[in-house]
Amino acid sequence: MPALAAFSEAVAALKQGRGLDAVPLLEAALVAEPEHALARLNLGMALMDIGRLDSCEPHLQEAAAALPHMAEPQFRLGRLAHLRGDLAAARQGYEAALLRRGDHVPALAGLGVVEQAEGRPLQAEALLREALLHAPGDSSVMLELARSRMSRGEHLQALEEIEAVLEREPEHGQAGLLWTDALVQAHGHAAARERMERAIAADPFGAARVAGLAAMLDGCGAPSEALAQWRLAEALAPQDGQILSGLGHALWRQRSYQEARAVFERAVAILPQDRKIRVALGEQLFRTHRLAEAAETLRRAMRELGPDYRGNATLALVEVAQGLQDQALGACEAAGGENELLLRLCSLGPYHDELSRPLELRAVADRLHAGLSTDLLPYQAPARAGRERLRIGLLSAHFGTHPVGWLTLPGIEALPREEMELVILSLGDREGPLARRFRERADRWIAINPGITERGLVDMLRAEEFDILIDLGGHGHGGRVRALRHRCAPVQIKWVGSQSATTGVPNVDWMLTDRWETPAGFEAQYTERLLRLPDGYVCYLPPPHAPEVGPAPILARGHVTFGCFNNLAKVTPGLLACWERIMRALPDARLVLRTHALGDAPTRAAFEARAGEAGLPMDRVEMHSALPHGELLAAYGGIDISLDPFPYNGGLTVCESLWMGVPVLARIGEHFAGRHAFSHLSNVGLADWAEADEQGYVRQAIRRAADPAALAALRAGLRARVAASPLCDGPRFGAGLAEALRRAWSERPGKG
Known part of the structure; x- marks a missing residue:
């Protein structure tokens, strides 16, 4: 297709809002005529509008150089910097656009938003009002002006401007959310809700006001009512990205992760330049165990739109869940501040071969403690007059x-x-x-x-x-x-x-x-x-749907079958090295792994490659996704010995394995999470199944596998043994817990 024809067709597609269709046409025009500056500019704009921000910047820069008198390339480069949080570069781009065209409304508005962000509301309002002179009634500018007014406490004046937008665009979700904020600030929650309900009764099909009510209900602690209103707002305005974002977050709070993910996917398609929505999609992909896709979604969002503390924190969690403990450290550090400390203390550190050392964890805890010790609210202990319990x-x-x-x-x-x-x-x-x-x-x-x-x-x-x-x-x-x-x-x-x-x-x-x-x-x-x-720190409730314990598989198969049903986060390089030594010493042994992460094909493939590089014989390693709880318990019927992970032990998985007749081989760690298995095993009289180091862990696995009769005998009586132990003795545990609580009360701070 000749360059002119391709360019003309692309411009028509852009005018109709079909950016995806315009991109290949513009690319074709540039192949035919590489110096076509307007095609270069429009390609950069189209890529930006459809959210391909990592691809648009070079085209915009070339267009700015080739079209030095045009405002649009400069504005677009400023807008791209603004989306990435670089206010200095954003200002430079907006001011460059205004030098070339003083009435460029988006540049005036963008510069006004920068002024507001930098704490100059009066300058911001002047720029926004100038933009309105050139584009009277522009909704986005009017909403930015309302935000500026609200920052200065002019809530009633802001309401007038927001109401004007809602009169023209009753489906403008962002206007509805800002309307709610202004109403609450101006009148308080109770009066604001009355006004909102009256407005909705007068116009029940106004999606923006319904979304505003949903947001208020969310904030007032009525999540079920809020979700119903979000659903109504979405039905009235299914193409509003902010309403979809509100619905997605409401579903997320209700733990409806699958539905939330689908809603955020729609929101991202509509608002590809909104970093928060794209990060939220990554979080839902994580919650639904689509780990590789979650990681790529988060990385791309931050690559295109700049770093995000929540995005990096979630990325660290995703990478830990994939068993990439070392790689997660980079995202952890990028999260920064309190988020980094929390990740190091709880979500990464205890799983990491090096960071799980007690002194490392305590040092992080001390930094967190210092940060959380500021601005504490004064406390007065309540009077207990007349209270016996x-x-x-x-x-x-x-x-x-x-x-x-x-x-x-x-x-x-x-x-x-x-x-x-x-x-x-x-x-x-x-x-x-x-x-x-x-x-x-x-x-x-x-x-x-x-x-x-x-x-x-x-x-x-x-x-x-x-x-x-x-x-x-x-x-x-x-x-x-x-x-x-x-x-x-x-x-x-x-x-x-x-x-x-x-x-x-x-x-x-x-x-x-x-x-x-x-x-x-x-x-x-x-x-x-x-x-x-006095006994263990927990009391296990065996599930009533657990199947009966079956015979030891080793008797029928003639070889031992090891298993680990723990999260991939707990499978570290040090653990893989031990498993390799065990499997090498037992050439007929098999190892069965089962967890959610292995249901994600790219994550599974990457783990398989790592395990193979560690020397595990992958032809004797089975990898499975998670199962419903009853089926998961039944799957222990195919396992002879559970190989507990380290440095982060299993907790509930240890109890479940023991209940299903499968003894657990553990390594005793140095920190709390590294001693869960030792606690549970000791509580049922199997402390000798816990070893102090990796050498003992490997030796005992080999030794236990060599005695099928002993394994079968232990399996046959293990459930009864666990049931009769303190691990499952609720009354005994309750008595010990009550005594501990009495002690804590008697030694309460400030007593006396």
């Missing part, structure tokens, strides 16, 4: 089929009702048999909006006047232990739920533990005091 709060997002549920419920149920009033504070709606049992044991159940602010959560917790507050979420997904730094109860305790090391949180007084997890001498690893229970 200890009022105990349990805070978590995981009161259900989660390790928190399986490892705490029997002990919590056994706490003495006559002495202890239990209030469960759930940061996420939970259904199912375990959640119902938690509700039945609780004296009160309080559902908390997961999106509640830290100050809001502190105020809520303090209003309950707890004697003891126990966190079961830590710094993990959905956890809010950070809020406890302000002290919300006279005694604050950390237990289970992302309990991999010390929390580093000021005013968390105790860590619930046991003598195997934290023997004497381990105190220096923790910012908390160690509250040791």
Whole structure:
């Protein structure tokens, strides 16, 4: 196709909003005529508009050089810098565009936004008003002007400008969200909601106002109501990217990750230049175990739009989940600040062969502790007049089929009702048999909006006047232990739920533990005091749907089958090296791996390559994705020995393996997460299955595999042994827990 014809057809496509169709036409025009400057400019613009920001910049730079008197290339380069967070380069581009054309409205507006971001609202408003002189009624400019007014407290004037936009564009989602903010600032939540509902009643098909109501409901702690309104707004304006983003986040909060991912995919297609939406898509891909795609989505978003602390933090989590512990360190460092410390302490450090050393973790915890010790809210312990029972709060997002549920419920149920009033504070709606049992044991159940602010959560917790507050979420997904730094109860305790090391949180007084997890001498690893229970630090609830224990596979197969059903995050280079030595010494042995990450084809292929490079005989290694819980338990029927990972041990997986008759071989680590298996094995009388070093781990695997009769005998009686042990003895555990809580109360800070 001749250059002129291709260019003309491309321009027509661009005018119709068909950027994807325009790109190949413009590329063809440039092949035919490489010096076609307008084709070069339009190609850069088209690539920018469809979100291919890594490809558009060279074309825009060439166009700027070839068309020195045109404003548009300069504006586009400024806009690209602005999207990447480089305000100095953005200003340079906008000012260059205005030198060439003083009435360039987008450049005036862009420069106004830069002025606002740099703390000069009056200069910002002057530029925005000048833009409106050239483009009266431009919605984007009017909304930026409203934002500037709100920053100076002129909420009623801002409302007038937002209302004018909504009158013309009732489906403008961003206007609806800004409308809500202005109403709340001007009139308070209650009056704002009344006004919003009246406006929606007058115009029930105005998607923007419905979205505004949804956002308010989200902020007020009514997630179910909010989701219904987000769905309505999306039905009224299915092509509004901001409304789709709101719906996606609402679904995310409800843990509807698959649906949220699909919604964010639509939002990204509409708003490819919105970094937050693209990072949110990466987070949903992570939640749905599409790990390689998640990593690429996050990397591309930050490559094209500049670094993002949340994007880097999520990327670090994704890479850890892929078993790329060393690689994740780069994203961890790029996240910076408190995010980096939390990743090092909880999400990367305990899984890393080097960073998991106790002194490394404590050093990170001390830095976190120092940062969290500033601007603490004053605390006054509540009066206890007339109260006989200890009022105990349990805070978590995981009161259900989660390790928190399986490892705490029997002990919590056994706490003495006559002495202890239990209030469960759930940061996420939970259904199912375990959640119902938690509700039945609780004296009160309080559902908390997961999106509640830290100050809001502190105020809520303090209003309950707890004697003891126990966190079961830590710094993990959905956890809010950070809020406890302000002290919300006279005694604050950390237990289970992302309990991999010390929390580093000021005013968390105790860590619930046991003598195997934290023997004497381990105190220096923790910012908390160690509250040791008489047996293990958890009490396992065997699932009622677990199948019966089958015969030892080694008897029928004639060779041992090892297994590891832990997350790929726990499979480190050091662990692979040990597995290689075991498999080399046992040429008939097989190893079965099963976890979510192996269901992601690129992640699986990359892991297979790493394991092969480590020397594992991949023809004798089976790799499988995760299964529904009942089927996962049944899969232990094909395993003779579970090879526990290190430096981060299995926790619930150890209990499940033992319940299914499969002994667990473990290496005893030096930090909390590295001693889970040792604790559980000791609690059932199998401490001799835990080794102090890698050499012992390898030797014992080889030795145990050489005695099929002993394996079969142990398997046959293992479930009964576990059932009769303290690991599953709820009343015994509850008595020990109650005594520990009494001790913590008697030694509370400031007593006396």
